[in-house]
Amino acid sequence: MALEGLNATVGPLELRTPLIAASGTVGSVWEWAEIADVSNYGAAVAKSVSPTPWDGRPAPRLAPTEAGMLNGIGIQNPGIDEWVGKMAHRIPTLGVPVWGSAVAGDPDGFALVAKALDASGISAVEVNLSCPNLEDGRMFSFDATLSRDVVEAASSVTGVPVGAKLSPNTPDIVAVADACRQAGADFVVLTNTALGFGLSIEDRMPLLSGGIGGYSGPGLKPISLRCVHEVARALPGFPIVGCGGVGNGRDLVEYLIAGASAVEAGTVHLSEPRAGSRLIREVRSVLRRLGVESLGEIVGTLGEW
Ligand SMILES: Cc1cc2nc3c(=O)[nH]c(=O)nc-3n(C[C@H](O)[C@H](O)[C@H](O)COP(=O)(O)O)c2cc1C
Numbered sequence: 001m002a003l004e005g006l007n008a009t010v011g012p013l014e015l016r017t018p019l020i021a022a023s024g025t026v027g028s029v030w031e032w033a034e035i036a037d038v039s040n041y042g043a044a045v046a047k048s049v050s051p052t053p054w055d056g057r058p059a060p061r062l063a064p065t066e067a068g069m070l071n072g073i074g075i076q077n078p079g080i081d082e083w084v085g086k087m088a089h090r091i092p093t094l095g096v097p098v099w100g101s102a103v104a105g106d107p108d109g110f111a112l113v114a115k116a117l118d119a120s121g122i123s124a125v126e127v128n129l130s131c132p133n134l135e136d137g138r139m140f141s142f143d144a145t146l147s148r149d150v151v152e153a154a155s156s157v158t159g160v161p162v163g164a165k166l167s168p169n170t171p172d173i174v175a176v177a178d179a180c181r182q183a184g185a186d187f188v189v190l191t192n193t194a195l196g197f198g199l200s201i202e203d204r205m206p207l208l209s210g211g212i213g214g215y216s217g218p219g220l221k222p223i224s225l226r227c228v229h230e231v232a233r234a235l236p237g238f239p240i241v242g243c244g245g246v247g248n249g250r251d252l253v254e255y256l257i258a259g260a261s262a263v264e265a266g267t268v269h270l271s272e273p274r275a276g277s278r279l280i281r282e283v284r285s286v287l288r289r290l291g292v293e294s295l296g297e298i299v300g301t302l303g304e305w
Contacts, residue, residue: 005294006283008042008262011186011239012161013124015042015097015262018295019252019279022243022266023048023101023126023165024073028083030090032273038096040276042262046087048101048128049117051109053079063198063207068217068245069267070196072208075103075131080116088120097123101165103131107153114154114162123161127154129180130167130192141166141192144179155184163241165189168223174234187239189264190227194220217267221245225258232259232300249282253290259300 008018021044026032029044038044056076063070077083091098100117102125104110114125127150129141140146147164155162164180166173168191177188193214198207207213224244231240242255243264255263268275292298 005287006280008295009239010161010163010241010261013043013186017042017280017283018256018260018262019276019283020099020241020262020264021045021269021276022264023099023128024075025266025269026273028087029096029098030087030094032269033094033096036274037277038094040280041096043097043099043123044094045099045101045126045264046083046122047077048075048103048126048131049077049080049083049113050075050103051080051112053077053082057208057210060207060209061213063213065196065198065215065217065219067219068215069270070198070208070213070215071193072210072213074210075128077103080113084116084120091121099124099126099163101126101128102154103128107149110150111153111157115157118158118160124163124186125154125158125160126163126165126189127151127185128165128192130165130170139167139169141170141176144172144176147176148179148183151180151183151185161186163187163189165192165243166227167192168194168220168227168244170227173227174230177231177238178235181235181238187241187261188231189241189243190231190260191220191224191244194223216244218245218247221251221254225254228255228258228260229302232302236300246279249279249284249286252279252283253286253298256295256299257302259302261295261299 057074102113196215242260
């Protein structure tokens, strides 16, 4: 059931609320949907899936930090064929629109996965351009041309909206977002985790087996918010989904004011899988306090000094 006053629009997508569960933090969605009140969510993004199975990195793959966490899972996933077999029949029953997330080593691989995701009943596809899977450890989203090629390949084979998920480490986030837009992306997701590193002074070893990993949680918010702010200012009208460090309703509203049309929450679900009810309650309360009756009144309303 739609929550009054909280309808959100991301390009061609109509969402019943601006809250989206971020990829990799609610599993393949269906396990989580059994325990969470999914009516609070406009969509939930499934874990990224690749053309063939990926084993991921060996343990340790997760580590807490002072504010947030490091992960170096390495996108462990069963590959698209098994994913479709497990997910396609479940998607219509989950009570929340499911977005797929494609990852691959080249544009053809992204296209293969995006096409199969589309056929399995998802409502949108995110192309995960922000996983360090190129041979030199770089990411697609570091390069406007590579990002464009992936978006073009995925968009050309899907009928559902395509979003490009970028890294906050992208050197020129505006140029890459613009390349994605010109290649046919319907929206950008800003952002994935930031590159991070931690070590133990006792054994003088990195916290993660892969060394450098992805940093997420509260400390990521100002960094991702900066990306949203820059892209919203430079590319007005290009839909943005904010993501990074959302832990309460106020965080979510900050992203909306900066220019995001909807907002993903990730790490908060690992300690609080039912966070959606609290987040939406808090968003309502913040909006009421600000005298805002619908999201259209607040999205992209940041002033200037
Ligand atoms: C354990 C874990 C696994 C993740 N797996 C994926 C993934 O498969 N694909 C993806 O696009 N993002 C993945 N992410 C990134 C999140 O979707 C999100 O972009 C990031 O954590 C920042 O948001 P947050 O601070 O709210 O967690 C993962 C994050 C975590 C913590």
